[in-house]
Amino acid sequence: MKILVGVKRVIDYNVRVQLKSDGSGVETNGVKMSVNPFDEIAIEEALRIRESGVEAEIIAVSIGTKDAQQQLRTALAMGADRAVLLETDSEVQSLDAAKALLSIAQKEEVDLVLVGKQAIDDDANQTGQMLAALWGRPQATFTSELTIADGKAKSLREVDAGLELIEVDLPALITVDLRLNEPRFVKMPDIMKAKRKPLDTIAFADLGISESPKLETVAYEPPPVRQAGAKVADVPALIAALKDKGVL
Amino acid sequence: MSQVLVIAEHLNGKLNSSTAKAVTCAAQIGEVHIAVLSDSPAAVAAEAAAIEGVTKVLTVENAANANTLAAVLAPQIAALSNGYTHLLMPSTTFGKDVLPRAAALLGRPQVSDIMEVVDAQTFKRPIYAGNVITTVKVPAGLAIGTVRTASFKATALTGGSAAIEAASISVDLPSHTRFIELQAAVSERPDLQSAERVVSGGRGVGSEENFKIIYDFADKLGAGAGASRAAVDAGFCPNDMQVGQTGKIIAPGLYIACGISGAIQHITGIKDAGVIVAINKDPDAPIFEVADIGLVADLFEAIPEIEAALG
Numbered sequence: 001m002k003i004l005v006g007v008k009r010v011i012d013y014n015v016r017v018q019l020k021s022d023g024s025g026v027e028t029n030g031v032k033m034s035v036n037p038f039d040e041i042a043i044e045e046a047l048r049i050r051e052s053g054v055e056a057e058i059i060a061v062s063i064g065t066k067d068a069q070q071q072l073r074t075a076l077a078m079g080a081d082r083a084v085l086l087e088t089d090s091e092v093q094s095l096d097a098a099k100a101l102l103s104i105a106q107k108e109e110v111d112l113v114l115v116g117k118q119a120i121d122d123d124a125n126q127t128g129q130m131l132a133a134l135w136g137r138p139q140a141t142f143t144s145e146l147t148i149a150d151g152k153a154k155s156l157r158e159v160d161a162g163l164e165l166i167e168v169d170l171p172a173l174i175t176v177d178l179r180l181n182e183p184r185f186v187k188m189p190d191i192m193k194a195k196r197k198p199l200d201t202i203a204f205a206d207l208g209i210s211e212s213p214k215l216e217t218v219a220y221e222p223p224p225v226r227q228a229g230a231k232v233a234d235v236p237a238l239i240a241a242l243k244d245k246g247v248l
Numbered sequence: 249m250s251q252v253l254v255i256a257e258h259l260n261g262k263l264n265s266s267t268a269k270a271v272t273c274a275a276q277i278g279e280v281h282i283a284v285l286s287d288s289p290a291a292v293a294a295e296a297a298a299i300e301g302v303t304k305v306l307t308v309e310n311a312a313n314a315n316t317l318a319a320v321l322a323p324q325i326a327a328l329s330n331g332y333t334h335l336l337m338p339s340t341t342f343g344k345d346v347l348p349r350a351a352a353l354l355g356r357p358q359v360s361d362i363m364e365v366v367d368a369q370t371f372k373r374p375i376y377a378g379n380v381i382t383t384v385k386v387p388a389g390l391a392i393g394t395v396r397t398a399s400f401k402a403t404a405l406t407g408g409s410a411a412i413e414a415a416s417i418s419v420d421l422p423s424h425t426r427f428i429e430l431q432a433a434v435s436e437r438p439d440l441q442s443a444e445r446v447v448s449g450g451r452g453v454g455s456e457e458n459f460k461i462i463y464d465f466a467d468k469l470g471a472g473a474g475a476s477r478a479a480v481d482a483g484f485c486p487n488d489m490q491v492g493q494t495g496k497i498i499a500p501g502l503y504i505a506c507g508i509s510g511a512i513q514h515i516t517g518i519k520d521a522g523v524i525v526a527i528n529k530d531p532d533a534p535i536f537e538v539a540d541i542g543l544v545a546d547l548f549e550a551i552p553e554i555e556a557a558l559g
């Protein structure tokens with residue numbers, strides 16, 4: 001089977017993001033960038049499917065600037081077979097990202113698309129669902145357990161009410177949740193090997209997708225800050241403080 | 249005048265509290281209608297019709313709507329949105345799953361996690377785990393968004409008397425997605441997302457057995473019980489208790505964090521709480537930077553002492 005995995009380059013999750021001094025956006029200059037943590041889980045899951053004995057080719061795809069090659073190299077070092085960069089210097093919103101990933105999924109005739117449940121930069125949580133809609137194929141979002149057999153996928157989904165089990169026919173789109181697996185660390189020899197794996201670049205503009213209507217971001221601002229209160233010395237003081245605030 | 253369609257969230261014939269919060273957001277935009285898609289919508293529709301200010305409830309009765317499968321619901325929702333200026337769903341796992349699929353079918357972008365209505369086409373939403381707030385403008389045409397429920401108080405569940413109407417839509421529904429089962433965590437405690445008080449435990453609680461101290465404390469206070477991701481990951485408690493960026497975003501009047509360090513991803517989930525209390529044995533834990541009341545203590549000593557003091 002063929003598996004496509006979405007790999008987005010985002011600010012590392014340990015970085016405290018800062019607004020640019022002119023308020024025109026988020027500062028990315030000199031900031032550590034990484035693979036979106038959910039996408040690492042998606043790559044890991046693809047690898048585990050292959051390691052379980054299913055013959056699988058894993059294609060990592062990123063939409064972004066030339067720099068996203070670094071994150072694709074990480075995916076290759078983890079074990080993906082090849083990578084495709086859909087290169088653009090412009091912001092690509094979810095609907096167009098979905099169209100772009102889908103164009104590769106269709107060209108490659110993949111059986112499975114694995115993406116993160118959300119990118120931790122825009123926190124949109126949309127791209128996978130949009131891709132599945134445009135593809136006319138099933139979706140299993142927030143997957144925390146995945147079983148593939150007989151042309152079907154079973155997904156245990158983390159929903160507000162608990163855990164939901166669904167079954168979908170392949171090809172299908174899966175979005176992955178944190179508990180699906182723990183991504184492996186890449187080892188030095190794998191990084192060297194990854195340098196020789198194919199990484200193709202396609203200009204985003206050459207994909208020939210029709211541009212969707214876009215949201216316009218008109219302002220960026222810091223969130224309201226919560227003033228830290230005070231520490232209390234002991235339990236009686238805690239109870240007094242709670243009563244004082246009228247919550248007890 | 250804007251016409252807003254809100255898709256109701258419901259389970260087992262009961263309206264979910266997230267719906268009335270989405271209605272509050274919708275009412276700031278225009279006239280509010282609610283759609284109920286279900287295999288037997290009557291009871292939920294009656295509840296929806298009683299929400300204050302709602303002027304119409306549309307029902308779509310179909311055996312295929314017995315479970316909330318996005319691939320089944322999205323094309324129906326896309327069809328229902330015809331004639332409306334806005335289409336909203338709560339930003340719960342239900343809304344997050346279904347609405348982007350409908351948006352893509354309609355060829356429209358989606359505003360995720362609306363936290364404020366600036367005007368009918370302009371909304372505030374958080375990015376980077378709530379560390380930045382953006383103001384986004386929707387291009388001319390249908391505005392689609394999920395509503396960050398922690399940012400809106402629920403509209404009164406009584407006082408409305410909306411007309412209930414069966415909607416007639418005809419769309420082909422796929423059979424490639426099948427519901428098998430919902431393993432719902434049974435809990436007598438108040439629902440996390442609507443509880444007035446929440447007690448949460450983190451890695452510091454140490455084990456599944458130890459989590460009893462959190463449950464007992466919650467019961468003492470009539471509170472919902474929550475957890476950090478670390479606690480869920482370690483198997484101390486079920487996943488639906490997770491609070492934070494990738495769990496539930498909540499806004500109780502009182503939030504008590506026990507043995508939780510205060511990672512940014514956790515804090516995102518509780519920023520809108522009224523009073524935050526932290527019990528942690530490490531005086532330098534970042535949770536104290538956001539806590540209104542901090543107690544540096546071992547939770548296994550402090551909690552029984554608090555319970556005793558409450559009588």
Ligand SMILES: Cc1cc2nc3c(=O)[nH]c(=O)nc-3n(C[C@H](O)[C@H](O)[C@H](O)COP(=O)(O)OP(=O)(O)OC[C@H]3O[C@@H](n4cnc5c(N)ncnc54)[C@H](O)[C@@H]3O)c2cc1C
Nearest residue numbers: 450451452476477478492493494495507509514529530547
């Ligand atoms: C993409 C991504 C998304 C994430 N989403 C979430 C999310 O939604 N929600 C979430 O919570 N986390 C999330 N995380 C994880 C987050 O980064 C932290 O790892 C997690 O919140 C830590 O949980 P904790 O505070 O329970 O554990 P720790 O950080 O290990 O803290 C345990 C605390 O307990 C204290 N303690 C220990 N023993 C006691 C005792 N006896 N009495 C009192 N205090 C004690 C310690 O001093 C310490 O401060 C996410 C991470 C990533 C990468």
Ligand SMILES: Nc1ncnc2c1ncn2[C@@H]1O[C@H](COP(=O)(O)O)[C@@H](O)[C@H]1O
Nearest residue numbers: 006007063115116118119124125126127
């Ligand atoms: N620019 C991109 N390049 C590659 N994958 C992407 C991109 N944008 C979104 N995705 C995929 O879609 C998922 C959800 O993103 P989002 O809808 O932005 O929260 C991510 O975890 C990625 O797997």
